[in-house]
Amino acid sequence: MRERGFVEPAMNGPVEQLVSCLSPGTVVTDPAIVANYRFDWARDPSAGVPAAVVRARSTADVQTVLRWASENRVPVVPRGAGSSLAGGASGVEGGVTLSLELMRDVSVDVGNRVAVAQAGAITADVKTAAAAHGLWYPPDPSSYEMSSIGGNAATNAGGLCCLKYGVTGDYVLGMEVVLADGRIIRLGGPRLKDVAGLPLLRLFVGSEGTLGVITELTLRLLPPPPAPATLTATFGSVEAAAEAVVAITRQVRPAMLELMDRVAINAVEDLIRMDLDRSSEALLLARSDAPGAAAADELAIIEAACQASGAREVYTTTEQDEGDAFIHARRSALPAMERLGVLLIEDVGVPVPALPELVRGIRGIAEARNTIISVIAHAGDGNTHPVIAYPPGDDEAEARARLAFGDVMMLAIELGGTITGEHGVGRLKTPWLLDQLGHDSMALTRQIKDALDPAHILNPGVMLPEEPSA
Known part of the structure; x- marks a missing residue:
């Protein structure tokens, strides 16, 4: 969205100098390889072409680059697996994309019940x-098989x-982070309670690099939790x-409460053929x-x-494999809908009682704009993924x-919600962040x-679309 204030920095520093500071092969400038790092999963057409890609092997490499x-x-775009759906890892023209994909070590400390993972670990x-x-x-984001933990x-x-x-963020107890000037700091650690100092750990979680x-x-x-039981309702x-989601969450907090509309149901059925009811307007899982x-x-x-909200059919199972098949169907929704055309994937959330009004409003927007908008959702917490599709x-x-x-x-903002519940602001949503946060919060940011x-x-x-003041 460069037309809304994005400032494209220029490459001023010699890449050759960076090459000399790192191990052979760490800095990549081959245009064919660099092109693979231009886009993340959002495929923002305005993404720039990096001047170089650095495939870091250690924190020391990251420190050297910064x-x-x-x-x-020189602008730097940190990148894990490139699975961002908001353009948070898309390339900046003439900048450096700093990939952590090779930093994938994972160890488990059973005594402290923690895992220590490098940022590139899947x-x-x-x-x-x-x-x-x-x-x-x-x-367990739907992309857990491809997204990086960092x-x-x-x-x-x-x-x-x-x-x-x-x-x-509820599971991050500590981190190692490299600041822009190259300082390496450690925050937190394998402690369940720690309130010493300002909560800097929380500042970096969600800061999108x-x-x-x-x-x-x-x-x-x-x-691990007990074996689950699964319910589906159409x-x-x-x-x-x-409305069923609102009623359910007033009484219980299930382990999952997911929603797919008819477009998503049919896209999934086209992809994996598991006999979903194509005539249903919505499936609740x-x-x-x-x-x-x-x-x-x-x-x-x-x-x-569900019955009180007019469910057409309700089915329950305690069979793990059968339940997992329904979960697989839900996880397959986004890949399945890629067959519909070019996708713009939303991530808006609202307070749960406003969920019916949100989906009703989305339907109105689809009609007014003559555009396909399919709704899938982590419905239980009001986080929806309206998926907009158009022909290439x-x-x-x-x-x-x-x-x-x-x-x-x-x-979503009008309903007291947010422009992103979990995907991040990235570059695609930065122009609307001010509308949600307001001027004072943006100034503090x-x-x-x-x-x-x-x-x-x-x-x-990302997050700040305007050029920094001199």
């Missing part, structure tokens, strides 16, 4: 390492089970399903991992709420889709940015 970048005022690898010791790392922390990612178990580059995380682990309208008979009691409450190469359709993109964010990154080299264009 010292050089600060001295030469979330699934953290989960697997914990499971090998009979422990569990709960956060990226999860940088955006404070959530996931399907965050309704009951919380988001990434704008204040420093996270290189290592200390993550809290839990004992509805004649998305609003009815949303709930899971309980309460111990023993409590799970059946919880599902009974959920079923009653259709400029008019793209223009309508981008107007709808802004309309949906403004609707700038003060913090100025203190930690005075030259504004870190992820320029």
Whole structure:
């Protein structure tokens, strides 16, 4: 969104100098390889072409890059697995993309019940390492098989089970982070309670690489939950399903409470063929991992709420494989919808009681803009992913889709919600951040940015769209 105030920095420092400071092969300038780092999963067409990519192997490499970048005022885009859905890891023209994809070590401290992971470690690898010791790392974004743990922390990612178990930030006990000037600091550690000093750890969680580059995380682990029971319910309208969500969350807090509308249902069915009801306007997926008979009691409450909200059919199962198949269907929604065309993926959230009004308003926006908007959601906490689809190469359709993109964010703000619940602001949503936060909060954000990154080299264009004052 450069037309809304993005300032494109120029490359001033010689890349050759950086090459000489790092191990052979660490700095990549081959245009064919660099092109692979231009886009993240958001595929922002305005992404720039980096002058170089640095594939760091250690915190020392990151330190070297940031010292050089600060001295030469070169913009740096930190990147994990490139799975950002908000353009948070898209390239900056003439800058350096600092990839942590090779920093993937994970270890588990069973005594302290923590995992220590380098920032490039894939979330699934953290989960697997914990499971090998009979422990569990709960956060589970749909991209957990491809997203990096550092990226999860940088955006404070959530996931399907965050309704009951919380988001990434709830499990970050400590971190190593490199500041813009190259200073390495350690925050927190394997302690469950620690209130010494300002809560700096929380400042960096969710900062999207704008204040420093996270290189290592200390993550809290839990004992695994009991085997879950699963419920699915179909509805004649998305609003009815949303009303059921409101009723359910007033009474219980299930382990998962997910929603897919008819467009998503049919896209998933086209992809994986699992006999979903194509005629349903909405599918609600709930899971309980309460111990023993409590799970059946919880599902009974959920079923009653669904029936009272007009559910067409309700089905429950305690079979792990069958329940996992429904979870797989939900996780497949975004990849399945890529077949519909070019996607603009929203991440708006509202207080749960406003969920019916949000989905009703999204339907109105889709009609007014003559645009497909499919709604999938972590419905239990009000975090929705309206997915806007338009045909590739259709400029008019793209223009309508981008107007709808802004309309949906403004609707969420009007309902007391947020423009992002877990994907982050990135570059795609920065122009609307002021509408949510207001001038005073944005000014405070700038003060913090100025203190930690005075030259504004870190992820320029993310969160702060305006050119820094001289």
